[in-house]
Amino acid sequence: MRVKAFTPTFGQDSPASAFRVRPGFLRELALHPSLYLMVLPGVLFFLIFNYLPMAGLAIAFVDYSPIAPFFGLGSRFVGFENFRFFFTSNDWSRITLNTFYLNTLFISTGLITQMLLAVGLNEMRAQGVKRLSQTLMFLPNFISWTVVSVFSIALFSTNEGLTNKFIMAFGGKTVNFYQTASVWPGLLVALRLWKGAGFGTVIYLSTIAGISQEVYEAATIDGASRMGRIRYVTLPLLKTTTAILLIMSIGGIFNGDLGMIYALIGDNPMLRSTTDVIDTYVYRALRLNNDYGMSAAVGLFQSITGFVFVVGANAIAKKLDSESALF
């Protein structure tokens, strides 16, 4: 069994030639009127909710004024002024680095933990314990970050939090988690693993389930121990899956998780030095300062880097091992 993110196939037409309207376009519509009528709502949906905002990125190049024509798009053209404003500010390197650093932590710890847990679940023999721990570790995936944030207070608040009570029980000094910026990258990683790592094992588990038993038997006959079988059979066969998951997440490496960070720490300025990411910054610039132009410029920067990273990571994967490429 081959695991793949999903398989977009575009018919026999290559994407580039597909857009060219050929003679017979109207005839094709007349041939299958009901089929084209059925896709119409969906096509309009993508046009309105996905393509109009892409066109709206033109706001990144104007000095946005809400009273200008075309929903502000007709404001004074300023070229790359909004970009210059952002990239010369003191903030950009900090928030870009934070975004990159946190995402790298999330991706690497996530993949390692998922792999470890999947291998572990696969090796477990006590079926009851296995099923129960699997159920428990999948559950947090369905709990929203806002509720996780309520839990986070129970765990990390200074006076009532369990963690500090635990620290005190061992004679340590209490930590003001919500006022100490340096602990948050670690806490965010932990909370994210808590929420997502269990459910993330599903894809690895399915890959492991697809490995032929004969390979394991052959390894056993050759004298491999359990650890040996994991090391020389299971892990190498998880390589492709890992590469695909990695490519999929690398596209979002400059997308900060606003949903998580805003829900967990809100606008707390004391924690900004380590937790302020591009998305929280853009959100603030938009909501608090009404800075549309710069926010759109940063959004465009994110979209383009995301696009380049996905296509680039895929090209590299293809070169190394064509099995691992996504498209």
Next chain:
Amino acid sequence: MRKESLVDRATVAGFTIICALFGLMCLMPLWVALVASFSNEYALIRSGYQIWVNQLDFTSYRLIFSGSDDVLRAYGVTILTTSLGVGTTLFLTALTAFPLSLRSMRYRGAISFFAYFTMLFNGGLVPNYILTVRFLHLKNNLLVLIIPAALNAYNLFLMRNYFQTLPESLAESAKIDGAGDFRIFRSIALPLAKPILATIGLFAAMGYWNEWYRVLLYIDRRNMFTLQFLIMKLQQQVDFLSSSMNPQARQSLGNIPIPTIGIRLATAMVSIGPIVLLYPFLQRYFIGGILIGSVKG
């Protein structure tokens, strides 16, 4: 069967312990919050969060249901947006995916690419905000919680790939019997697509149920808040509910202050209640869903 070596048995034991511990860790915060929501607020502040109830106290739950309409109303809003949202998602996704699965449609490749490109590139926060508020005028309109999330390329391809696995001869014979494309879609394709509809519907339901980001951006009327956004508000402003409690509820407390932490915990527990209770029964559909999406046929 051959007897396993000591090392092998130790390996199994080690992995069992790791996985069981991780499972317990996953349960722990939920348990601590549940216990705290049933505890007396004074006890909570005095001795912190516990792993067992010290003084059983239902005050918080009583207050969020009888002291203010906010929680019940947010429940109503959440159920409404979730059910309408899931319905819209399934309808729109299936309707668009079905023609794209048919070989006879010549422009299906072009249309699929049109959808696929939205996964690679997007406009980001600002253009979406302007689109929603100024072009579509959906500010303070519950439709903003339902429509924009109703269709995405990922679900579309899941659905299309599923339709593609259905035997084409079914549709062919229906066509010979005189059935039109709509008829084939409704009477043949949809009934056969129940498993994938269930999966997409479940994931969509989770998304709608947990929605708060769009509320943060587009809704500022209190009577349209979703449950998750209400919790968000309580996080930022701990007296958000208690400051507007009705006088009877206040009086019934005597001179005890309103348990603000307890109210926040109880609201959170009430909001995840349906998920936690239904989840064990739905688990296999969720897992099935991921696998349908990830296995290359």
